[in-house]
Amino acid sequence: xxxxxxxxxxxxxxxxxxxxxxxxxxxxxxxxxxxxxxxxxxxxxxxxxxxxxxxxxxxxxxxxxxxxxxxxxxxxxxxxxxxxxxxxxxxxxxxxxxxxxxxxxxxxxxxxxxxxxxxxxxxxxxxxxxxxxxxxxxxxxxxxxxxxxxxxxxxxxxxxxxxxxxxxxxxxxxxxxxxxxxxxxxxxxxx
DNA sequence: TGCCCGATTAACT
DNA sequence: GTTAATCGGGCAA
Numbered sequence: 613x614x615x616x617x618x619x620x621x622x623x624x625x626x627x628x629x630x631x632x633x634x635x636x637x638x639x640x641x642x643x644x645x646x647x648x649x650x651x652x653x654x655x656x657x658x659x660x661x662x663x664x665x666x667x668x669x670x671x672x673x674x675x676x677x678x679x680x681x682x683x684x685x686x687x688x689x690x691x692x693x694x695x696x697x698x699x700x701x702x703x704x705x706x707x708x709x710x711x712x713x714x715x716x717x718x719x720x721x722x723x724x725x726x727x728x729x730x731x732x733x734x735x736x737x738x739x740x741x742x743x744x745x746x747x748x749x750x751x752x753x754x755x756x757x758x759x760x761x762x763x764x765x766x767x768x769x770x771x772x773x774x775x776x777x778x779x780x781x782x783x784x785x786x787x788x789x790x791x792x793x794x795x796x797x798x799x800x801x802x803x
Numbered sequence: 804t805g806c807c808c809g810a811t812t813a814a815c816t
Numbered sequence: 817g818t819t820a821a822t823c824g825g826g827c828a829a
Binding site: 683 | 824
């Protein structure tokens with residue numbers, strides 16, 4: 613039986629939490645899968661929403677770790693983040709892709725596609741498949757409807773530049789499960 | 804108040 | 817490869 617992730621799991625640097633999340637299991641209302649891709653956002657990072665200080669939107673990032681920060685992207689999609697580090701450091705990990713494990717029929721209906729590969733490979737897709745919206749903003753990650761389980765066994769982790777941003781785009785703070793078919797984009801081949 | 808832009812996706816050519 | 821969809825934050829006026 614996998615170990616449940618406690619709130620304390622997130623009370624560390626995003627650069628420790630992010631790779632540790634790869635292979636963990638994320639469920640929302642019983643629907644979800646294994647985390648195969650994340651990105652770290654540190655408050656000193658120009659690409660982070662918290663970089664310019666607290667606002668209505670990013671208020672959760674400035675709160676305690678172990679909570680969900682959900683924001684609207686491009687006016688259309690929702691993106692899910694996990695708040696990390698001691699309270700007030702305003703750093704978070706973006707969940708970019710899952711390997712679907714639980715509730716596949718529900719996810720197919722919500723996404724309007726049947727291909728397993730396309731259900732959760734992308735931050736907007738993850739939220740649509742799991743029905744995560746701003747209503748989940750600020751939810752604790754160790755309480756329903758969230759359920760998080762630690763990775764069992766070892767995982768081969770790859771690292772690379774982040775995707776879809778223009779500021780500090782070269783920081784290699786994207787983490788993925790090596791060889792997974794469910795990544796939103798392939799990582800640059802290991803040199 | 805108004806304008807520009809973004810941690811995206813899918814449907815085009 | 818290109819582009820539309822669509823909303824809230826940040827910045828200028």
